[in-house]
Amino acid sequence: MSLGNIFDIAGSGMNAQSIRLNTTASNIANAESASSSINETYRARKPFFAVMHNEFLNVNKDNEFHSRGDEIGAGVEVKGIVESDAPLQPRFQPDHPLANEEGYVYYPNVNVVEEMTDMMSSSRSYQMNVEVLKTAKQMLQRTLMLGE
Amino acid sequence: MGSINFNNALGVHPDAMLLRGKRAEILANNLANSDTPGFKARDINFQAMLAKETQSGMAMSSTNSAHISGSSSQSNELLFRNPSQPSIDGNTVDTQLEQTIFSRNAMDYNSSFEFLNGKFKGLKSAIRGE
Numbered sequence: 001m002s003l004g005n006i007f008d009i010a011g012s013g014m015n016a017q018s019i020r021l022n023t024t025a026s027n028i029a030n031a032e033s034a035s036s037s038i039n040e041t042y043r044a045r046k047p048f049f050a051v052m053h054n055e056f057l058n059v060n061k062d063n064e065f066h067s068r069g070d071e072i073g074a075g076v077e078v079k080g081i082v083e084s085d086a087p088l089q090p091r092f093q094p095d096h097p098l099a100n101e102e103g104y105v106y107y108p109n110v111n112v113v114e115e116m117t118d119m120m121s122s123s124r125s126y127q128m129n130v131e132v133l134k135t136a137k138q139m140l141q142r143t144l145m146l147g148e
Numbered sequence: 149m150g151s152i153n154f155n156n157a158l159g160v161h162p163d164a165m166l167l168r169g170k171r172a173e174i175l176a177n178n179l180a181n182s183d184t185p186g187f188k189a190r191d192i193n194f195q196a197m198l199a200k201e202t203q204s205g206m207a208m209s210s211t212n213s214a215h216i217s218g219s220s221s222q223s224n225e226l227l228f229r230n231p232s233q234p235s236i237d238g239n240t241v242d243t244q245l246e247q248t249i250f251s252r253n254a255m256d257y258n259s260s261f262e263f264l265n266g267k268f269k270g271l272k273s274a275i276r277g278e
Contacts, residue, residue, distance in 0.1 A: 002166075002169045002170045002173040003169045003173070005173050005176075006172060006173055009173065009176045009180050010176055010179075010180060012180060013179065013180030013181075016183075017183075020183075048185070049181070049183055049184040050184060051181055051184055051187055073187075074177070075177060075181075076180045076183075076184055121183070122183075125183055128179055128243065129179065129180060131247075132176045132180075135172075135250065135251065135254045136172065136176065138254070139172065139254055139257050142258060143165075143261065145265075146261065146264065146265060146268065147265065147268045147269075148265075
């Protein structure tokens with residue numbers, strides 16, 4: 001039943017967007033987390049998305065969409081979360097308790113403006129998936145009323 | 149042929165409804181992947197696919213038994229949407245476009261449902277003879 005698949009697809013979209021929102025929250029919360037060494041400093045985290053391919057769908061030979069090696073994806077998945085390799089911000093703060101011998105403190109490479117736009121984008125995408133889910137639910141509910 | 153059977157009575161609407169359901173799935177997948185780098189938006193040609201499902205008009209007629217039966221093979225495919233504003237990461241999902249097509253498809257699904265429901269109501273009242 002293809003309408004049932006929409007629940008999985010929109011659900012995977014909501015899941016991916018909430019992970020993205022989660023990393024954004026983590027990045028913003030740690031935007032000022034100082035550290036005395038480069039290796040221990042927090043780095044901005046970004047999830048990366050990829051199309052999810054449903055293997056169950058692909059073995060279904062009755063579905064004409066797959067007869068030509070074509071396949072509809074089955075939603076979106078988070079392939080992983082990578083740390084940004086943008087340069088950290090060393091600041092000269094000799095009074096800081098975490099300052100190293102040279103008097104430097106390292107701050108994360110979090111770009112707060114970028115994180116805010118990312119947050120808006122992911123919350124909109126989340127809402128969009130909720131709308132898709134709502135519509136699919138209405139379609140299914142109506143179908144159940146057939147013949148009444 | 150003239151007697152009442154479900155295929156004659158219901159016409160194109162069950163096929164149309166199934167196809168609308170499948171199309172809703174494709175469009176939902178486009179929307180779920182609106183932030184996936186390199187994802188290409190897909191869609192089907194509804195008219196061509198419906199014509200194929202119902203086998204009306206699109207099939208080639210054979211006048212000799214040696215003829216190879218053929219039908220429009222174009223309609224079978226999942227097509228790619230032509231992007232109006234492709235993004236740098238290779239994603240061609242135009243969110244607002246997909247959203248309008250999705251809601252329009254849902255409306256079309258509902259109208260197919262109404263037609264089908266009307267057919268069933270007609271059959272029911274014919275059976276009751278009221």
